[in-house]
Amino acid sequence: MVSTEPEMSSPVGLIAAGGAMPFAVADSLVRNGLTPVLFAIRGACDETQVARFRHHWISVGQLGRATKLFRREGCRDLLFIGSLVRPSLSEIRLDWGTLRAMGQIWASFRGGDDHLLSGIGRILEGHGFRMVGIKDVAPDLLMPMGALTGTKPDERAEADIAKGRDVLRALGPFDVGQGAVVIDGHVVAVEDIEGTDGLLARVTRLREQGRIRAGVGRGVLVKAPKAGQDLRYDLPTIGPRTVDGAVNAKLAGIAVVAGNTLLAEPEAMIAAADKTSIFIVGVAA
Numbered sequence: 001m002v003s004t005e006p007e008m009s010s011p012v013g014l015i016a017a018g019g020a021m022p023f024a025v026a027d028s029l030v031r032n033g034l035t036p037v038l039f040a041i042r043g044a045c046d047e048t049q050v051a052r053f054r055h056h057w058i059s060v061g062q063l064g065r066a067t068k069l070f071r072r073e074g075c076r077d078l079l080f081i082g083s084l085v086r087p088s089l090s091e092i093r094l095d096w097g098t099l100r101a102m103g104q105i106w107a108s109f110r111g112g113d114d115h116l117l118s119g120i121g122r123i124l125e126g127h128g129f130r131m132v133g134i135k136d137v138a139p140d141l142l143m144p145m146g147a148l149t150g151t152k153p154d155e156r157a158e159a160d161i162a163k164g165r166d167v168l169r170a171l172g173p174f175d176v177g178q179g180a181v182v183i184d185g186h187v188v189a190v191e192d193i194e195g196t197d198g199l200l201a202r203v204t205r206l207r208e209q210g211r212i213r214a215g216v217g218r219g220v221l222v223k224a225p226k227a228g229q230d231l232r233y234d235l236p237t238i239g240p241r242t243v244d245g246a247v248n249a250k251l252a253g254i255a256v257v258a259g260n261t262l263l264a265e266p267e268a269m270i271a272a273a274d275k276t277s278i279f280i281v282g283v284a285a
Contacts (some may be wrong), residue, residue: 011035011054012137013075013129015066017082018044020264021141021237025081026053028138037073039066044084060084067127077132078124080117080233117233133232134262143238143261143282148270151279153253157220159185161255161283164222172227178236181251183219188212196223196238200245207250216250217278223256231260238280239264243272251278258282 012029016022016038022045026036038045038055054073058066070078121131134141147153153161160182167180167187177191181203188206191199200221206212223236238256246254254273261282263269273280 008034008132008137009076011037011073011075012132013070013073013078014038015058015078015080016040016045016050016055017080017084018046019083019237020049020239021262022082023049023052024141024264025079025134025138028140031140032138034137037075039069041082041084044082063123067124067129070124070129076128076130077137078129079132079134079137080121081134083237118230121230121233131232134235135231135259141262143256143258143263145258145282145284147279147281148266149253149273149279149281151253151274151277153220153255153279153281156184156218157252157255157279160220160252161222161281163187164220164255165224165283168222168224169227172225172229175226178226179221179223181219181221181249183212183214183251188219191223196221196236196242197245200242200249200251203249203251204245217252219249219251221246221249221251221254223254223261225257225260235260235262237262237264238269239266240268240272243269243276243278243280246278247272247276253279253281255281255283257285260285 012034014022014026014036022038026038029036036053038050038053039058040050040055042057042059056069058069125131163185164180164182167190171190179191179196179199180187181189181199189199189203203212223238225231225236236256238254238261242254270280
């Protein structure tokens with residue numbers, strides 16, 4: 001259950017995977033008077049960026065080592081942040097703490113990514129830690145309501161957004177993905193294991209192959225959390241790469257759920273969108 005405690009303790013432990021978001025969250029914590037400690041996942045977290053903060057390196061599967069480090073640093077509140085390719089069980093470096101929780105970990109692996117993260121979160125909560133989300137520690141990094149760009153969705157795009165949200169709502173219980181592309185009312189692609197970048201690249205290829213005949217500047221990428229998802233984990237994220245992908249796919253814009261979507265490098269993202277006249281809009285949950 002999501003904690004209703006309003007006060008954050010400091011330092012805050014960031015279990016940091018790949019991408020720019022762990023460092024954006026750490027910077028936000030500093031701005032808000034909280035101390036971040038990064039527990040950087042080997043092979044995923046950026047070695048050059050992590051050096052800016054107090055940090056420790058951990059490997060996937062080192063649950064025992066991680067919990068000892070969390071306690072040593074005084075981190076009661078913990079946050080998962082960043083992108084991580086789902087490991088196979090054979091890739092996990094097991095320590096004694098992991099072996100003792102192996103039954104719970106195995107059960108978590110049998111579900112989707114959100115199920116895996118929430119399962120590991122429950123294990124950590126059983127050790128006395130509190131799992132928190134971006135809303136708790138860095139709400140300034142979340143998508144606001146309305147358009148961030150000069151270009152706004154027209155009636156055709158609004159209809160595509162509504163259709164995309166219906167599709168994602170229906171697919172949510174199956175833990176398939178967090179994104180869909182709808183063009184002129186047709187669902188042309190749904191996010192899968194390739195992620196949003198792969199989804200947009202697929203739409204680009206379909207256009208190049210003549211499988212999508214709609215004109216340039218038609219269609220919307222719609223992203224939303226999965227139905228029933230624990231919003232402390234694996235929120236949808238957009239950034240400059242998302243804009244580049246949408247431009248290559250010749251879409252009209254991007255629509256995401258306000259308050260439940262992370263913004264990576266928002267200034268660069270908005271500038272890129274305005275330069276190419278596509279919209280980025282936050283819609284109600």
